[in-house]
Amino acid sequence: RNWKKRYFVLRGKTITYYGEDDLESAKPLGVIELSEVSGILEEGGSREHSFGLVTPSRTYHLTADTDVDRREWVEFIRRVRGMPEEKVKSLLTHEVDPRNAEGTIDLDSIDSVTAADQEKRPNSFAVITVGRVFNLVAESPAAMHQWIGALSPKKYTLGDIDILTSCQHKGWLVKEGKIRRRRFFVLTETNQIQYFRTEDTRQPVAGSIPLNCLCAVDLYDDDEVKETGLYTFRLHSRKTTYYLTAKTADEAQEWIVSIQYVFCQLVKQTFIINEAEVDKPGVLSCWQTLACMCCTFVPERAIKRYLTMHLKKTIERFPDTEMGRFATFCDMNLSRTRKRDVVPSRDEIIACLGRRDLKAVVYCYGGGACNIELNTATTAGEVVKKLSLGLQIGSGNNRFALFEEYAGNFRVIDDRVVLADVLAKFEIEMKEIMKKGQNMLDKKRLFFKIFCYIHPERIMYDSIEATFMFEQLADDIAMNRLPLSHEVMLKLGALRMQVLDGDHETGSFLKDIDEVYPLPVITARARSHQDQLVSGDLHETYYQKTLKAKNIGTLSKKFKLPEIGDKERAEAAVQVEMQKIRVDTTEYWKRLRGVSTSMAQQKYLEMIMEAPAFGFSFFEVEYNTPDQRFPKNLLFGVGARGVSFYRNGESSPMKFYPYEIITSFGAPVQNVYLLVVEAQNPISIETNEVVEIAKLMKAYISSISV
Template sequence: MPLQGVCWFLCCRQGFSLLGRDYGEKEEEESFELRNKEDSTSNGRSEVSEEMKSLIIEKNKMGLEEESEVLVKWLLRVVRGNWIKQRRYWFVLTQDSLDYYSGPEKGARRLGTLVLTNLCSVIWPDKQMYKETENKFNPEVVEHIYQHNPILKYTHGPLYAPLLPFPYGSLEHTHSGKGYGSVREEAVKLFNCLQQLESAQEPIPIIQGVLQTCLVLRPLRDEIYCQLVKQTSYTPAPYTAAHLRYWQLLTCMSCTFLPGPTVLKYLRFHLKIQSQSPESEMDNYASFISEALEKTKCRECVPSWEEIQMLMSREEMLCTVHYPGPGSCQLYISSHTTANEVIRRIQEKLGLLESKNTFALFEHNALWEQPVAGSALIADVLTFSTKETESKSQWKLCFKLYCLLDADSISVDSIEYLFLFEQCHEMVVRGHLPACEEDLQTLAALRLQITMGDFSTHAPCPPLDELFPGDMLEARVLMSLSGPQALPPCLVAAQCCPTSQRFPKGLLTGALWSHTTTAVNKRKVEQDICLRSRLKEEAAAVMGAILERWKGLAGYSRRDSMAAYLAIARQWSGFGCTLYEVDFYISSTGSFSQKLWLGVAATSVSLYRQGEAEALESLPYGQICSYGVSDGNTFKITAGDRDLLFETSKLTEIMQLMNAYFSAIRRQRDKSEDVDVTIAESTEVGCRQLASMQPPTLLELPSHPV
C-alpha cells in the first residue's frame, strides 16, 4: 500500500485512549511528531488521502524481511524537549509496529520501534495547543492544528483503520449473528458508505443503513461522529450539494444518538468553528445540530424515510391525530416530541386543560388498540407503525379519554362529552357493554338518530357491525345450529362399524379413507354455507328491528339522543371501566374460572364473566396492597391476605392504567395523608409506598417495566 504524505501525531502510553486523556497531565512518556521531509520546505498541506494507512487493522508478529506489505519513507522525527530537534530517519510501517532505521539499506541498524497496540492512538491537537485554544478559538492556532494534523481533515481516500482505538478483533465487539464483522471492520466499511453519499442519487437508504449499524453496534456511534467531523473539516468544495450530504447525515445522527462526553465536547467545538461563517448552509446545519444535541435521547429505532427527508431539510414533520368519531387535527412534531407534549397541545387547542379526567394517545388498528406511554417519542411510534402494520391506512394515532375520573362533571355542550359518547359506542360495538338485546337495538337506533337525523328511506344506512355487537349475533346463530345434525349415510355407517372394519388393511385402504375425508370436507363446506346464510338472515332481522326503533325516534335532537344513549349505558355498574380479557383466574381460596373480563375503573378493579353485567368480585383500591407481574403473563393482585392471579397478554396496558388511576388518587388526596398502597414493579412483586413518590403531572402516564 503506497503512503503519500504522512502528517500526524502518534503517542503510546498505558491507559491512553483517543480524546480521553487529560491534556493537563505532566508528560512522562516520550511523544514525538513525524513530518514528511517535503512538508518542512512547503507551506501547503500534504495529500491526506493515505494518512490513515498508518493505523493498523490487525496485530501480526512478523519480522521486517517476512512482511508481505510494508510502508517505507524518509521522515523527520521531531523530538520535543528543552528545544526541538528534527532528525531524518528511514521509517518502516508494518502491521504491528513503526520502526525507524539509520537508512534504507538492507541490514541497516534499527534505532527504535513503536509497537502499535490498542493503547496506541492518533491524537489532535497536542497538549499545549489544547490548553491555548480551549474556549478561545484562536483562528491562527486552530489553523495551525489542522495544517499539521491532516488526520483531522477531509479526505478523498479510504480509511484503513478506525479513528478511535478499538480492541484488535475482540469477540465482544462482533455481531456475526446479525451479519456484522468486528467493530474495527465495520468502522472502515462505514467510512466508505459516508464517501458514497457524495455521489449517491438517493442518499436516504445509505443514511438509514449507517444509522441502523450504529443502533446495533453502540461503540461505532462515537466513531461515526468523528468521521463526520473529519469529512466536514477543510473540505475542498464546502458549499456543494455533495459536501452538504455529510452535514445532513450529521443532522440525522444528532437527532438519533448522543455521542460520548468527550466526543460531544469535540463535536461542539467543531460546530462553533463552523458557526463563524454566518448565513451559510453549514452554519444553518451547525445551529440545528447544536439545538438537537440539547434535546436528543437515545432512539429505539432508526428514523423513517419521511423523518430523514424532513431532517435533511431541517423541517418538522406533520402528524395527524384522530379524535373519537370522525374528527382529527394535524400537528407539527420534531424528532424530540413526546406523547405528553402532543397531549398537552391538543388539550390546549380543545380547551380541555381544566378537565378532571385524563387523556392519552392510542395506537389504533382494525384489530387492536393500545395506549402510548407519555414519555414515548412520537417519531418512534410513527416509525414502528410503518414497519409493523401491513396496511398503513388502517393504523392511526388517536387522542382519547384515558382515565374517566368524573363523568358527571362533563358538560353536555363540550367536546369532552362527544368523546365520552363516541368511546362508549366503541365499547358497545366491541361487545364490552353487557346489556340485553332490546337495549342494544335501542342504542343502535339512537346512534343512527345522532349521526343521520330522522329516518329516511333515501338515507344510506351504515353496516350492522358499526351499530350492533357482531359477537352477540354470531353466538346466537351458533347456538341455534348446535343441535344434532343429520349425517350422510356413509358417515353414519362408518360410525357404526368397529375400527378394525372401518379401516381395513389392503389395497383399497387409501381409497376408502379418501372417500371418508371427502365426505367430511363436503359436510364442513355445507355447514359453512348454512352458517353464512343464517347470519345474513339474523342480521337482516336485527337490522329491521333497529330501523323500526329508529323511526320511533323522529324529532329527537342530537343532544337529547346522545343523553338517552349514555343514560342506557350508565345503567351498567361498570360504566367507565376499561375491560381486558383474562384467560383464567385463580383466587387464594382455590376458585378457578376461565375467559373473564378484568375491569379497571376509577375506584376499583372488578371481575366479570364475559357478557354478564354483575361482577363476580370487586376490589376497591383502598383494599389493594400491591399489584404487578408474578411470572410470565401472570398478573397478581394482593388484597389483604388474598392473592388473585390472572393470565393475560395485556400486562403492560393493565399496569399502565392502574398506575394512572393511583396517580390520580394521590393528586386528589392531601399530600400529608398516608396512603397504604404499594406497587409491584418487577417480576418479583415488590412493595413501594405511594406517599413517598412525587405526584406526576396531569398528563403523565406512568409506565413501569413489565
C-alpha cells in the same frame, strides 16, 4: 400499610428476619420458608423497590433500599427456591481444599476471559486458553466480574505490528449475531470500524461498519449489566444494529467515546477557511451528515461543547448561506436530542436532510384526523398536551393518550416515548408484514383517545370532550368491548341513529346493523335461539336469500323446502336474529322523533353512564385460581374505582374488587397477572395483555392518590 424496618438473612431455604442487625444478641421475629412460597411478585406494591412473596398463609410485602438490592434478593430467592435440598446442604457445608482439586488452569496459558451470553446459565463466563475453552458460572454478576478481572491477562501490546496507519482505537470485542464471535476491532480516521479474526491486521478483513451513516450509539444499561453481566453497547446504522460486548465498563466507555469522535471528524470536514469553498456540494454533503447525527445522536459532554462552539462560529461567519442554515438547524436540535431506542425511519432522515420537522397524522374516532409536525425529540406526552389544549379538553375529567392502532387493536404509548421512535417502529413492522404477505389494507397509525375515565360525570354534554366520549363509546359497543344488556344496546343504537341521521323517515333502513350492535353478540344470540326458531322461518330466510342471489324469483307457497345442513341453519339463524334486532332498534328510533341531535347525544351518554360496565376497559383473560363459581374464560375490567370480572355475554359483574383492598399486583411470570386481595387467596389470570393492564391500573391508582 404500616411498613417496619427488619434485617433479613437467607440461609439455605429459610429467610429469617430480625429487629436489628446484631445477630449474636438479636432474637428472630419470624421465618419465611421458601418451600412454602408459591409465587414471587416482581412489584410488591405501590412503594418503590418492593417485591412480594406469596405463601398459603399470607403475602409478605418487602421493600429494599435500592432497585439493585431488590433485583438481587429476587434473583437469590428464585435460584435457591428451585434448588434440590441436597445441593442447598452442600453449599452450606462445603469447604475449599486445594488438595481436592479435580483440575488446574495455568494462568500463563489464558488468552482471554469474557462474559458469556447464555439465557439458561446466568452469570456465566468463558476462560479461553491455548488448548481449550472453560465455561464457568459465578454466583452473581458481581462475582462474575471479580473472576473476570482476576483471571484476565494483561493487555496485549501490538509491538511492531502495523494495524493501520490511521488507527484511532483498537481492541477485542464480542460481536453478536446468530453466533457470538470474538473479533479484533479497529476504528480508523476514515470513519470506519474494521474487524479481524486475529490481532494480525495483515489478514483479510472479516467485516466493516461505516460510521458516516451512523444514527446512534447506546451505552450499556446498568440494569442489563446486573441481569446478564455483559457490557453490551449498540451501534445503530441505517439498516443494521450492531451489538458489541466489551469485557469491562471502562473498555465499553472508551469505545463509545472513540466512536463519537466521528463528530470531531465532521467538524474538520465542515470547517471552512477559504470562503471559495462555502456551499460547495462536497461540504454540504458533510453538513447533511452532521445534521442527521445532531438530530438522532447524543454526544459526550466534551464533544458536545466542541461541536456547539463550531456551530455558533459557522452561524456568525456565514449567516446567509446554506452552511449557516445547516449550522442553525444542528444547533437547535443538538440541545433537545434525546436517547433513541429505534433506528430513525426513512422519512425522518429525509426530513433532517431538508432541515424540516417530521410530519405525522393522528387519528381519532368519528373519522377525524389531525396533521401534526414534530421534531426528532417530541414525546407522546407533548403531543397529547398540545392536542388537548387545542381541542379544549384538558379539564382533567378524562385522561387522554396516544395509542398505536392496527386493525382495531390499541396499545397505549407512554408519555415519555419519543414519537419518532414509534414512527420508525411502524416502518420496520410494516416491512415485516409485507414480507409475510399479510393484508396491507390496514396500516399502523397514531390514535388519540381516552385512556382513563377519571370524572366523566363532570363533563358538559355540549362540549367537544362529550363528543369524543360519544364516538369512543359507540365504537367500543360496536367492537364488543363493552358488555351491556340487550335492551340497553337496542336503545343506544336508536339514539345513535338519531344523532347521525335525525328523525326516522318512511323507508329509512338500518342497513349496517353491526355499526350499532356488536356482531359477536348477534351471533351468540342466534346460536342460543337457533333450536327455538321455527323451522319454516329458517328455511324462508335462507332460501329467499339464495334465490334472490341467483335471480330465480320468489318461492311458490306449495313448493316443499328441502332439509338444510347445520352450517346453513346457523347462517340463517344469524340473519333472523339480525333482522329482529334491526326491527326492534328501528322501533325505538321512531319514538325519538323531534329529539335534537344534542339532546340525543346527551341521552346516549346518560344512559350508558348508568350501566355497570361503564368506565371500565375490558380484557379477555383465563381465570387460573381454583374457584367453581368462576368459568375459565372471563372478561377482566379495569376502572377508576377498582377491577371486576364478567362472564362473557353478561352485563353485570360477577365480582368487583375496589383498589382499597388490593394490596399488590404484578406479573410473576410471562403472560400471568397476579392480584393480591385482602382476606382471600391471590387471584391469578392469564393474558397476553399484562403490560396494558398494569399501565391502566397504575394510571387509575395514581389519579386517586392525586
